[in-house]
Amino acid sequence: MWTTESLDDRVNLWRICSYLRGLKIRSNDVLIVEFERVHGTMRRFPEPPRIPPFDCTGSVAHHPDEVLLDRLGKARPWPVERYEGAIRLWESYADENPLPFVESCISGVEGFPELASLWALLSCFFPRKTAEGALRLSRYDDLLLNILSVEEWQTPVKVICNKSQLGLELIDLMSCTGDLFLGDRLAQWAKHDVSAAVERAPGPKPPNAGYPLLSEVYRLTERGMRLRDKGLDELTDAPSLPIAGTEAYSASAPWVLLDDGRLARL
Numbered sequence: 001m002w003t004t005e006s007l008d009d010r011v012n013l014w015r016i017c018s019y020l021r022g023l024k025i026r027s028n029d030v031l032i033v034e035f036e037r038v039h040g041t042m043r044r045f046p047e048p049p050r051i052p053p054f055d056c057t058g059s060v061a062h063h064p065d066e067v068l069l070d071r072l073g074k075a076r077p078w079p080v081e082r083y084e085g086a087i088r089l090w091e092s093y094a095d096e097n098p099l100p101f102v103e104s105c106i107s108g109v110e111g112f113p114e115l116a117s118l119w120a121l122l123s124c125f126f127p128r129k130t131a132e133g134a135l136r137l138s139r140y141d142d143l144l145l146n147i148l149s150v151e152e153w154q155t156p157v158k159v160i161c162n163k164s165q166l167g168l169e170l171i172d173l174m175s176c177t178g179d180l181f182l183g184d185r186l187a188q189w190a191k192h193d194v195s196a197a198v199e200r201a202p203g204p205k206p207p208n209a210g211y212p213l214l215s216e217v218y219r220l221t222e223r224g225m226r227l228r229d230k231g232l233d234e235l236t237d238a239p240s241l242p243i244a245g246t247e248a249y250s251a252s253a254p255w256v257l258l259d260d261g262r263l264a265r266l
Helices: 007-022 065-073 080-093 099-107 115-125 139-147 156-160 165-177 179-191 222-230
Strands: 002-004 033-035 198-202 216-220 241-243 246-248 255-257 263-265
Touching: 002 007, 007 080, 007 115, 033 065, 080 099, 099 115, 115 139, 115 165, 115 241, 139 165, 139 179, 139 222, 156 165, 156 179, 156 216, 165 179, 179 198, 179 216, 216 222
Parallel strands: 002 033
Antiparallel strands: 198 216, 241 246, 255 263
C-alpha cells in the first residue's frame, strides 16, 4: 500500500488495514510504503507553499518515478502492534460513540502522529458549548455565516474566494473537505427549517450544467445573523452533519465541543 502524510491518506490506510483483516490477509503480507511531504517535484510547487494546520494535500504523484521505484523496493510490513493499532483507530473512528477516538487523538498513540492534527480538523465541525453553557455554531459554520452577507447574494465560489482572514481559515478547512462540500453545506442551511438561516436563489449558471458552485447564490437572513451572533437555542437549530461514525447537531447524538477541546454529550 502507498500512503502519504496527508490526513485523508492516513485515515484511508486505517480503513484498508481493517478491510484486509476482514479478508483474512495477515499483516506481515501487507507491504506499506510511506511518503513524506516534498516540494519542487511539480511545477506548481517550485517552493514550499504555505502548509495549512491540517494537511490533506499530499500525493504520491508529487514524487518522481525513481523515488517511487526505490521506495517500492524497500517496502516492509508494519510491526504487528502498529498494524493492529491502525485497525483499532479505524474502528473507534467509525464508531457512533466518538469519545474513545477523541481521547486517542488528544492523548496520542505511538506510531500515529497524525492524530492531533486530525482532531484539530474534525473538531471544527462540532457545535461548541462555552464554559458559561451557551451553544455556539461549529467553527466551520461560524466561518460560513460570517462570510455570507445579509445584503449581497454570493455564489459558493465567491464565498471560497473571500480574501479576509476568515476566508483563509475556510480555505485551510477546504484543503481537506474539498469545495463541493461547501456548496452542499450552504444548501443544507438553505433548506433547513421553515425559517431558514440562509436564503437561496438561482445563480448565474443553470442547474445541471456542470457548474454546481455557480448555479445558486446565497445570503444570510436575520435568523442566520441571530444564530451567528447569539448562538443556538438547541442543537437542531442547525442542519445535522455526519462526521466519521457520528453526527453533529443531532438530537439523538448531542455531541458538543468544550473549551478544552474534548467532546461531551449535551
